[in-house]
Amino acid sequence: MSGCFITFEGGEGAGKSSILQALQQRLQQEGYDIMATREPGGIEISEKIRQIILNPSHTAMDGRTEALLYAAARRQHLVEKVVPALRGGQVVLCDRFIDSSLAYQGYARGLGMEEVYKINEFAVENCMPDVTLFFDLSPEEGMNRISENKLREQNRLDLEDLTFHHTVYEAYQKLINRFSDRIKVVNANQPFDKVLEEVYTIVLPYVQP
Numbered sequence: 001m002s003g004c005f006i007t008f009e010g011g012e013g014a015g016k017s018s019i020l021q022a023l024q025q026r027l028q029q030e031g032y033d034i035m036a037t038r039e040p041g042g043i044e045i046s047e048k049i050r051q052i053i054l055n056p057s058h059t060a061m062d063g064r065t066e067a068l069l070y071a072a073a074r075r076q077h078l079v080e081k082v083v084p085a086l087r088g089g090q091v092v093l094c095d096r097f098i099d100s101s102l103a104y105q106g107y108a109r110g111l112g113m114e115e116v117y118k119i120n121e122f123a124v125e126n127c128m129p130d131v132t133l134f135f136d137l138s139p140e141e142g143m144n145r146i147s148e149n150k151l152r153e154q155n156r157l158d159l160e161d162l163t164f165h166h167t168v169y170e171a172y173q174k175l176i177n178r179f180s181d182r183i184k185v186v187n188a189n190q191p192f193d194k195v196l197e198e199v200y201t202i203v204l205p206y207v208q209p
Contacts, residue, residue, distance in 0.1 A: 002086070002087070002089045003085060003086035003087070003088065003089050003090045003091060003092060004086075004091045004092070004130050004206050004207050005082065005086055005092050005094070005127070005128075005129045005130050006091065006092065006093050006094070006129060006130060006131055006132075006133070006203060006206065006207075007094045007095075007096070007097040007098075007099070007129040007131075007132045007133070008020050008093065008094065008095050008096065008132075008133050008135070009096060009097070009099045009100060009103075009132055009133065009134045009135070009172065009183075010134055010135030010136070010137065010172070010188065011135075011137060011139055011142045011165055011168055011169055011172070012139075012142050012143070012146055012165060013137070013141070013142030013143060013144070013145035013146040013149075014135035014136075014137040014142055014188045015135060015137070015145070015188050015192070015195065016095060016133070016135045016188075017038070017095050018192070019135070019192075019195055019196055019199055020036060020093050020095050021036065022192075022196050023093065023196065023199055023200060023203065024036045024093055026196070026200065027091065027203075027207065032091055032207055033088075033089065033090045033091060034090065034091050034093060035081075035085045035090045035091070035092050035093070036092075036093045036094075036095075037077070037081060037082065037092065037093070037094050037095070038094065038095035038096065039070075039073065039074060039077060039094060039095065039096040039097055039100070040053055040054075040069075040070055040073035040074070040077070040096075041073070041077070042077045042081050042082075042094075043076065043077055043080050043081050045073075045076045045080075046073040046074075046076050046077045049069055049072060049073040049076075050073060052069060053066060053069050053070065053073070063105060063109040063110070063111050064111060066105055066109065067101060067105040067106075067109070067111055067116050067119060068119065070100075070101050070105065071101065071119045071120050071122070071123040072123070074097070074098070074101075074120065074123050074124065075123040075124070078123075078124060078125075078127055082094065082127070083127060086127075091207045094129075097129060097132070098117075098120045098124060098128070099132060099134075099172070099175050099179075099183070101116050101119075101120055102116055102117060102120075102171065102175060103168050103171035103172050103175060104168055104171075106171070107167060107168070107170070107171030107174070108164055108167040108168045108171060113171075113174075128182070129182065130182075130206050131182060131183075131184060131202070131203070131206050132179070132182050132183045132184070133183075133184055133186050133199060133202060133203075134172055134175075134176060134183050134184070134185050134186065135186050135188035135195075136185050136186060136187055136188055136189070137188040137189050138169070138189070139162055139165035139166050139168070139169050140162065141189060142165065143162065143165065184202050186198050186199055186202070
């Protein structure tokens with residue numbers, strides 16, 4: 001595949017979605033062929049699965065059910081949207097991917113990172129990101145941002161306590177060590193423009209022909 005696959009990761013409220021949109025605009029203005037998308041979602045089937053997963057009323061959902069639903073949404077999103085874009089030479093910016101499942105379901109839900117990785121190996125069929133950006137922000141600051149942002153989509157993960165989000169953060173540190181060649185750390189605790197500039201500097205070598 002001739003395109004470039006870039007994923008954005010981080011805890012709740014880290015600002016990755018806003019930076020992704022700004023980066024998309026900047027790269028498009030510079031002439032790059034960009035497709036922005038998100039997980040779970042991005043296409044009709046996966047968006048419907050997203051509604052099931054993140055519905056605040058679905059608190060009874062089993063952890064394995066959650067992991068399988070994420071993997072199912074990921075598979076459909078890949079084959080229907082991401083892979084065709086990469087084959088067409090586009091740069092794909094994706095809000096969350098496999099690392100989210102490893103952190104949230106594998107580690108924070110206690111299912112085991114290796115078990116969740118196996119599920120996702122089946123789902124992604126070796127289609128891994130060229131580079132992953134981790135937006136590094138303390139869980140406390142992330143939750144503060146969420147409480148202050150009334151326009152943000154509220155989801156079931158926002159109902160989790162701070163301990164859960166600390167566990168997610170710990171999981172990402174393990175992933176950064178495990179996949180140090182792929183995951184690049186972004187300091188998300190700085191002004192928006194500075195975060196965007198840091199992200200742009202990391203991404204540029206990957207998107208250039």
